[in-house]
Amino acid sequence: MDSPVNRTEPDETQAVPTEVPATTQAATRVAPGAASATSTPTERVARGFTKSAAKPAGMVIETAPDPPVNKMRRRIVWATVAGFLTTCFLMFLRFFLPRAIFEPSSVFRIGFPSDYGIGVDTKWQQQYRIWVDKTSDRVFVIYARCTHLGCTPDWRPSENKFKCPCHGSGYDSEGVNFEGPAPRPMDRAEVKLDAEGQIVVNTAKLYKAPKGERNEFNDDGAFLQL
Numbered sequence: 479m480d481s482p483v484n485r486t487e488p489d490e491t492q493a494v495p496t497e498v499p500a501t502t503q504a505a506t507r508v509a510p511g512a513a514s515a516t517s518t519p520t521e522r523v524a525r526g527f528t529k530s531a532a533k534p535a536g537m538v539i540e541t542a543p544d545p546p547v548n549k550m551r552r553r554i555v556w557a558t559v560a561g562f563l564t565t566c567f568l569m570f571l572r573f574f575l576p577r578a579i580f581e582p583s584s585v586f587r588i589g590f591p592s593d594y595g596i597g598v599d600t601k602w603q604q605q606y607r608i609w610v611d612k613t614s615d616r617v618f619v620i621y622a623r624c625t626h627l628g629c630t631p632d633w634r635p636s637e638n639k640f641k642c643p644c645h646g647s648g649y650d651s652e653g654v655n656f657e658g659p660a661p662r663p664m665d666r667a668e669v670k671l672d673a674e675g676q677i678v679v680n681t682a683k684l685y686k687a688p689k690g691e692r693n694e695f696n697d698d699g700a701f702l703q704l
């Protein structure tokens with residue numbers, strides 16, 4: 479039996495170490511140089527810390543701000559997405575724009591009849607796909623399109639003829655076919671004189687001379703009388 483002198487009772491005033499939950503340790507752990515337990519909310523916000531929305535009552539969970547690398551990565555991703563969407567939107571708009579507005583006009587001026595010498599002038603071939611042909615009594619404009627399958631023939635001054643590079647059709651200096659598979663002479667565009675006396679060409683109005691049908695090359699508008 480223990481003597482009353484040797485028996486020791488727990489001292490209620492003595493501190494007893496208790497186990498602290500891990501979540502409480504995380505909340506109370508303070509990084510070196512970071513907010514201390516005595517920091518005010520304003521001081522913690524000034525250091526870049528934020529409060530978590532999901533927290534037990536009475537507990538403040540502070541998270542460190544994103545590192546600069548993460549911010550930069552996020553900006554790059556957003557910029558890429560925005561660029562992709564903008565490109566898609568522009569392609570969508572372009573799809574509905576009519577391409578015809580970029581085509582050259584079919585009506586244009588090519589100067590005065592006196593600007594041209596006798597024979598074939600090819601200076602408008604690239605821009606308007608025409609040749610100006612002048613004889614002793616008239617000026618007319620040949621539309622530079624082979625009547626076989628639509629290629630553009632070459633003018634060969636040394637041979638005084640047009641030659642189609644696709645299948646070999648040949649045309650004389652007035653565009654009349656004489657060899658190869660071309661079924662008819664090359665068409666002629668409408669020509670008129672404006673108030674100043676300049677030649678106005680309209681390639682939307684063509685005159686034809688199909689074999690066995692009426693020849694339109696002598697119609698009004700198919701040539702200019704000199």
Ligand code: FES
Pocket residue numbers: 624625626627628629642643644645646647658659660
């Ligand atoms: S397209 Fe000119 S000969 Fe065939």
